[in-house]
Amino acid sequence: MLITYALTTGAMLKGRIKRIPGNVFRLHRRSGIYFGAFILGSFIYGLLMRLQHGEPVLSSVHGKLGLIIVLIVILQIIPSLVLKNRASYRGLHKIMGYSLAPILFVDASWGLYNGVTQGTxxxxxxxxxxxxxxxxxxxxxxxxxxxxxxxxxxxxxxxxxxxxxxxxxxxxxxxxxxxxxxxxxxxxxxxxxxxxxxxxxxxxxxxxxxxxxxxxxxxxxxxxxxxxxxxxxxxxxxxxxxxxxxxxxxxxxxxxxxxxxxxxxxxxxxxxxx
CATH class of the missing domain: 1.20.120 (Four Helix Bundle (Hemerythrin (Met), subunit A))
Structure with a gap:
């Protein structure tokens, strides 16, 4: 839900879809921060669970995709909050945002499958x-x-x-x-x-x-x-x-x-x- 909201407001800011009334940029930034915090928390929780059970860390495709997702989220959120001139960063921000959604869905599907069937x-x-x-x-x-x-x-x-x-x-x-x-x-x-x-x-x-x-x-x-x-x-x-x-x-x-x-x-x- 959070990533959908972030992508929707981002597309509105870019003019790809019809813009809703209100401060869309603030909504986009807020949803991005919430989504980033959720992803980071989920990743840390997953690492702790694997360490607690004595399992190798980041050895699976699911774990490696999770690390990629975390890195993309960090590269999206931190520069957008720190940089004053966001124009030079906007293109990369957009590319990472659009690439994040399919990677996240693939990783979630992979994790759901492995979590239920324990196989590949x-x-x-x-x-x-x-x-x-x-x-x-x-x-x-x-x-x-x-x-x-x-x-x-x-x-x-x-x-x-x-x-x-x-x-x-x-x-x-x-x-x-x-x-x-x-x-x-x-x-x-x-x-x-x-x-x-x-x-x-x-x-x-x-x-x-x-x-x-x-x-x-x-x-x-x-x-x-x-x-x-x-x-x-x-x-x-x-x-x-x-x-x-x-x-x-x-x-x-x-x-x-x-x-x-x-x-x-x-x-x-x-x-x-x-």
Missing amino acids: KSLVLLHSISGGLVALALVWVLLEVRYPADRSLTRVRIASYFATLLVIAGCWLAGGYNYLTVYGSRIKPVILEGPYPWAHEIIMEAKEHVFVFLPVIALALSLTLYVLDRDTFLNDVSFRRALGTTAYLALFMVLLMFLMGAIISNTGKIGAEV
């Missing part, structure tokens, strides 16, 4: 990371629809195409292949014989239905934006509201699949230990 099967990892990036792209769509500017239609099309590609390739194909080749023969029997068979009987059954409809919704959103003209996008509020509702639905389904996937993976791990 490539297809499941690709499935998880794709879901995180799809969520980021859909947030981008929502921001462009909510605060439209002159070039918003071009950017929202790119974001929707990116989301649809990842949904089909990463979520649908990779996830579906893993379901057919690994889950059905190895994980499903373990869950059904374990203490929580409802994880497959209810959660996985529900996820399968979401799995079928999510690419259809993402593709419908992309096709609608492809045929939409600029004047309608900028001037028709009800049309943008419909686009936003569709994007919200897709985002909700992605986050729901994240939650259901975590539950299923965790119950599979518990079943294997029983």
Whole structure:
């Protein structure tokens, strides 16, 4: 939420999306500081937990990405607070800000996957990371629809195409292949014989239905934006509201699949230990 707020206000300051009334710079700076403090605190907490359990520090990809995120946050916040002439630093600040969001989503997806499954099967990892990036792209769509500017239609099309590609390739194909080749023969029997068979009987059954409809919704959103003209996008509020509702639905389904996937993976791990 904090990074979304920081990116939104930053885009408003740059003129990429419609600006809201009030002191946007103050909001941007405040959200950036809060976000930086949260990231730094999370990183320190993670280091302390690994040291407490006697585990190697920064040996995993998740830990190294976390260090990169912390360095980017520090390089963003400290100079912007210290330097009086921010014009020379503004370009680098913008690049780091836009690069921070996808790295953070990848790291969060990686950490969630490892924390639940304690493994790094490539297809499941690709499935998880794709879901995180799809969520980021859909947030981008929502921001462009909510605060439209002159070039918003071009950017929202790119974001929707990116989301649809990842949904089909990463979520649908990779996830579906893993379901057919690994889950059905190895994980499903373990869950059904374990203490929580409802994880497959209810959660996985529900996820399968979401799995079928999510690419259809993402593709419908992309096709609608492809045929939409600029004047309608900028001037028709009800049309943008419909686009936003569709994007919200897709985002909700992605986050729901994240939650259901975590539950299923965790119950599979518990079943294997029983």
